Amino acid sequence: GAVVSQHPSWVICKSGTSVKIECRSLDFQATTMFWYRQFPKQSLMLMATSNEGSKATYEQGVEKDKFLINHASLTLSTLTVTSAHPEDSSFYICSASPQGYEQYFGPGTRLTVT
Amino acid sequence: KQEVTQIPAALSVPEGENLVLNCSFTDSAIYNLQWFRQDPGKGLTSLLLIQSSQREQTSGRLNASLDKSSGRSTLYIAASQPGDSATYLCAVVSNTDKLIFGTGTRLQVFP
Numbered sequence A: 001g002a003v004v005s006q007h008p009s010w011v012i013c014k015s016g017t018s019v020k021i022e023c024r025s026l027d028f029q030a031t032t033m034f035w036y037r038q039f040p041k042q043s044l045m046l047m048a049t050s051n052e053g054s055k056a057t058y059e060q061g062v063e064k065d066k067f068l069i070n071h072a073s074l075t076l077s078t079l080t081v082t083s084a085h086p087e088d089s090s091f092y093i094c095s096a097s098p099q100g101y102e103q104y105f106g107p108g109t110r111l112t113v114t
Numbered sequence B: 001k002q003e004v005t006q007i008p009a010a011l012s013v014p015e016g017e018n019l020v021l022n023c024s025f026t027d028s029a030i031y032n033l034q035w036f037r038q039d040p041g042k043g044l045t046s047l048l049l050i051q052s053s054q055r056e057q058t059s060g061r062l063n064a065s066l067d068k069s070s071g072r073s074t075l076y077i078a079a080s081q082p083g084d085s086a087t088y089l090c091a092v093v094s095n096t097d098k099l100i101f102g103t104g105t106r107l108q109v110f111p
Helices: none
Strands: A004-006 A011-012 A019-024 A031-039 A044-051 A067-073 A078-082 A089-098 A108-114 B004-007 B009-013 B019-025 B032-038 B045-053 B056-059 B062-067 B072-075 B086-093 B099-101 B105-110
Touching: A011 A019, A019 A108, A019 B004, A031 A067, A031 A078, A031 B032, A031 B072, A044 B099, A044 B105, A078 A089, B004 B086, B009 B019, B019 B032, B019 B086, B019 B105, B032 B062, B032 B072, B045 B056, B045 B062, B045 B072, B072 B086
Parallel strands: A011 A108, B009 B105
Antiparallel strands: A004 A019, A019 A078, A031 A044, A031 A089, A067 A078, A089 A108, B004 B019, B019 B072, B032 B045, B032 B086, B056 B062, B062 B072, B086 B099, B086 B105
16 A cells, blocks of 8 residues: 555656656545655755645745646646756655655656756 | 754675664654665655654564654664665654655665
Protein backbone atom coordinates (compact mmCIF):
# COMPACT_ATOMS: atom_id res chain seq x y z
CA GLY A 1 0.00 0.00 0.00
CA ALA A 2 0.79 3.74 -0.02
CA VAL A 3 2.11 3.93 -3.57
CA VAL A 4 2.82 7.25 -5.24
CA SER A 5 3.57 7.56 -8.93
CA GLN A 6 5.04 10.36 -10.98
CA HIS A 7 4.81 10.99 -14.68
CA PRO A 8 6.92 11.41 -16.63
CA SER A 9 9.99 9.83 -15.05
CA TRP A 10 12.20 12.00 -17.19
CA VAL A 11 11.67 14.81 -19.65
CA ILE A 12 13.84 16.95 -21.91
CA CYS A 13 12.47 20.26 -23.09
CA LYS A 14 13.70 23.36 -24.85
CA SER A 15 14.28 26.61 -23.05
CA GLY A 16 11.15 28.74 -22.95
CA THR A 17 8.65 25.89 -23.03
CA SER A 18 6.48 24.66 -20.17
CA VAL A 19 6.52 21.21 -18.65
CA LYS A 20 3.87 19.50 -16.53
CA ILE A 21 4.70 16.80 -14.00
CA GLU A 22 1.97 14.65 -12.45
CA CYS A 23 1.95 13.10 -9.01
CA ARG A 24 -0.66 10.50 -8.13
CA SER A 25 -1.46 8.58 -4.99
CA LEU A 26 -2.56 5.19 -6.31
CA ASP A 27 -4.13 3.46 -3.33
CA PHE A 28 -5.00 6.19 -0.86
CA GLN A 29 -6.41 9.67 -0.74
CA ALA A 30 -3.90 12.40 -0.08
CA THR A 31 -5.14 15.45 1.74
CA THR A 32 -1.75 17.04 1.33
CA MET A 33 0.90 16.74 -1.33
CA PHE A 34 4.39 18.14 -1.29
CA TRP A 35 6.81 19.05 -4.07
CA TYR A 36 10.56 18.87 -3.60
CA ARG A 37 13.52 19.73 -5.72
CA GLN A 38 16.88 18.02 -5.56
CA PHE A 39 20.11 19.14 -7.16
CA PRO A 40 22.89 16.59 -7.84
CA LYS A 41 24.45 15.27 -4.64
CA GLN A 42 22.31 17.56 -2.53
CA SER A 43 19.39 16.98 -0.25
CA LEU A 44 15.72 17.55 -0.94
CA MET A 45 14.42 21.09 -0.68
CA LEU A 46 10.72 21.62 -0.14
CA MET A 47 9.23 23.85 -2.82
CA ALA A 48 5.57 23.94 -1.88
CA THR A 49 2.76 22.26 0.02
CA SER A 50 -0.63 21.77 -1.56
CA ASN A 51 -3.95 20.80 -0.07
CA GLU A 52 -6.76 19.50 -2.23
CA GLY A 53 -8.98 22.28 -3.49
CA SER A 54 -6.92 25.16 -2.18
CA LYS A 55 -3.94 27.19 -3.30
CA ALA A 56 -0.48 25.86 -2.72
CA THR A 57 1.77 27.32 -0.05
CA TYR A 58 5.19 28.08 -1.44
CA GLU A 59 8.44 28.11 0.46
CA GLN A 60 10.45 31.27 0.66
CA GLY A 61 12.39 31.90 -2.51
CA VAL A 62 10.22 29.70 -4.73
CA GLU A 63 8.53 31.62 -7.55
CA LYS A 64 4.86 30.69 -7.54
CA ASP A 65 4.31 32.08 -11.04
CA LYS A 66 7.07 29.88 -12.38
CA PHE A 67 6.18 26.70 -10.56
CA LEU A 68 2.42 26.32 -10.85
CA ILE A 69 0.91 23.70 -8.57
CA ASN A 70 -2.59 22.34 -8.89
CA HIS A 71 -4.12 19.85 -6.47
CA ALA A 72 -7.44 19.24 -8.15
CA SER A 73 -8.35 15.95 -6.48
CA LEU A 74 -7.38 13.82 -3.51
CA THR A 75 -5.23 11.62 -5.73
CA LEU A 76 -3.61 14.04 -8.18
CA SER A 77 -1.32 17.03 -7.97
CA THR A 78 0.51 18.63 -10.87
CA LEU A 79 3.58 20.82 -11.03
CA THR A 80 4.01 22.95 -14.14
CA VAL A 81 7.37 24.56 -14.76
CA THR A 82 6.57 27.58 -16.93
CA SER A 83 9.03 29.13 -19.38
CA ALA A 84 11.68 26.65 -18.33
CA HIS A 85 15.33 27.61 -18.39
CA PRO A 86 18.47 25.47 -18.04
CA GLU A 87 18.78 26.44 -14.37
CA ASP A 88 15.42 24.72 -13.77
CA SER A 89 17.01 21.41 -14.68
CA SER A 90 16.74 19.26 -11.60
CA PHE A 91 15.18 16.18 -10.03
CA TYR A 92 11.65 16.88 -8.86
CA ILE A 93 10.08 14.58 -6.27
CA CYS A 94 6.55 14.67 -4.93
CA SER A 95 5.14 13.11 -1.79
CA ALA A 96 1.62 12.49 -0.60
CA SER A 97 0.24 12.39 2.91
CA PRO A 98 -3.08 10.77 3.83
CA GLN A 99 -3.39 12.19 7.31
CA GLY A 100 -0.44 14.44 7.93
CA TYR A 101 3.03 13.74 9.34
CA GLU A 102 3.85 10.61 7.31
CA GLN A 103 4.65 11.19 3.66
CA TYR A 104 4.96 8.68 0.86
CA PHE A 105 7.31 9.61 -1.94
CA GLY A 106 7.09 9.26 -5.68
CA PRO A 107 9.99 7.97 -7.78
CA GLY A 108 10.92 11.43 -9.03
CA THR A 109 11.07 13.19 -12.39
CA ARG A 110 14.33 14.21 -14.02
CA LEU A 111 13.90 17.48 -15.92
CA THR A 112 16.55 18.63 -18.37
CA VAL A 113 16.12 21.98 -20.09
CA THR A 114 18.29 22.54 -23.14
CA LYS B 1 14.84 27.60 11.87
CA GLN B 2 15.32 23.85 11.97
CA GLU B 3 18.57 22.61 10.46
CA VAL B 4 19.46 18.97 10.00
CA THR B 5 23.03 17.79 9.54
CA GLN B 6 24.38 14.34 8.77
CA ILE B 7 27.83 13.00 9.44
CA PRO B 8 29.73 11.60 7.67
CA ALA B 9 28.89 12.97 4.24
CA ALA B 10 30.34 9.87 2.60
CA LEU B 11 31.42 6.47 3.82
CA SER B 12 33.09 3.55 2.07
CA VAL B 13 33.43 0.25 3.92
CA PRO B 14 34.06 -3.42 3.21
CA GLU B 15 31.20 -5.83 3.31
CA GLY B 16 30.31 -7.18 6.74
CA GLU B 17 31.09 -4.12 8.81
CA ASN B 18 28.65 -2.64 11.29
CA LEU B 19 27.96 1.02 10.54
CA VAL B 20 26.71 4.06 12.38
CA LEU B 21 25.28 7.04 10.53
CA ASN B 22 24.65 10.22 12.48
CA CYS B 23 21.97 12.85 12.22
CA SER B 24 21.67 16.00 14.31
CA PHE B 25 18.97 18.66 14.40
CA THR B 26 18.97 22.10 15.97
CA ASP B 27 15.39 22.34 17.27
CA SER B 28 14.40 19.52 19.61
CA ALA B 29 10.67 20.27 19.25
CA ILE B 30 9.95 17.59 16.67
CA TYR B 31 7.02 15.27 16.10
CA ASN B 32 9.01 12.49 14.53
CA LEU B 33 12.21 11.62 12.73
CA GLN B 34 12.46 9.46 9.67
CA TRP B 35 15.32 7.69 7.91
CA PHE B 36 15.17 7.22 4.15
CA ARG B 37 17.23 5.47 1.55
CA GLN B 38 17.75 6.92 -1.92
CA ASP B 39 19.34 5.03 -4.79
CA PRO B 40 20.94 7.10 -7.58
CA GLY B 41 18.33 8.81 -9.74
CA LYS B 42 15.48 7.32 -7.74
CA GLY B 43 12.92 8.42 -5.22
CA LEU B 44 12.97 7.83 -1.49
CA THR B 45 12.31 4.62 0.38
CA SER B 46 11.26 5.02 3.98
CA LEU B 47 13.33 2.85 6.30
CA LEU B 48 12.31 3.76 9.82
CA LEU B 49 10.08 6.32 11.49
CA ILE B 50 10.56 7.22 15.14
CA GLN B 51 7.86 9.15 16.94
CA SER B 52 9.04 11.84 19.34
CA SER B 53 7.96 9.72 22.31
CA GLN B 54 10.03 6.74 21.17
CA ARG B 55 13.69 6.03 21.74
CA GLU B 56 14.35 3.60 18.92
CA GLN B 57 12.93 1.54 16.07
CA THR B 58 14.25 -1.64 14.50
CA SER B 59 13.71 -3.25 11.13
CA GLY B 60 15.84 -6.24 10.20
CA ARG B 61 19.50 -5.19 10.21
CA LEU B 62 18.58 -1.55 10.79
CA ASN B 63 18.19 0.14 14.13
CA ALA B 64 17.51 3.83 14.58
CA SER B 65 17.72 5.65 17.89
CA LEU B 66 16.45 9.06 18.86
CA ASP B 67 17.66 11.37 21.62
CA LYS B 68 15.36 14.33 21.26
CA SER B 69 16.83 16.38 24.08
CA SER B 70 20.28 16.36 22.54
CA GLY B 71 18.97 16.67 18.99
CA ARG B 72 20.52 13.47 17.71
CA SER B 73 19.62 10.29 15.92
CA THR B 74 21.76 7.41 14.78
CA LEU B 75 21.10 4.75 12.18
CA TYR B 76 22.88 1.50 12.88
CA ILE B 77 23.36 -0.94 10.00
CA ALA B 78 24.50 -4.39 11.03
CA ALA B 79 26.57 -6.67 8.81
CA SER B 80 26.57 -4.32 5.85
CA GLN B 81 26.14 -5.69 2.33
CA PRO B 82 26.91 -4.26 -1.13
CA GLY B 83 23.16 -3.88 -1.64
CA ASP B 84 23.12 -1.36 1.19
CA SER B 85 25.05 1.08 -1.00
CA ALA B 86 22.90 4.18 -1.37
CA THR B 87 22.41 7.65 0.07
CA TYR B 88 20.79 7.71 3.49
CA LEU B 89 18.75 10.74 4.47
CA CYS B 90 17.28 11.65 7.80
CA ALA B 91 14.39 14.07 8.08
CA VAL B 92 12.46 15.61 10.95
CA VAL B 93 8.90 16.86 11.18
CA SER B 94 8.33 19.92 13.34
CA ASN B 95 5.12 21.75 14.15
CA THR B 96 4.71 22.90 10.56
CA ASP B 97 4.12 19.33 9.35
CA LYS B 98 7.00 19.79 6.95
CA LEU B 99 9.81 17.33 6.49
CA ILE B 100 13.20 18.98 6.88
CA PHE B 101 15.87 16.85 5.29
CA GLY B 102 19.45 16.39 6.29
CA THR B 103 22.39 16.64 3.97
CA GLY B 104 22.65 12.89 3.47
CA THR B 105 25.34 10.23 3.86
CA ARG B 106 26.51 8.49 0.70
CA LEU B 107 27.35 4.92 1.62
CA GLN B 108 29.34 2.50 -0.48
CA VAL B 109 29.81 -1.09 0.67
CA PHE B 110 32.33 -3.01 -1.39
CA PRO B 111 32.66 -6.79 -1.60
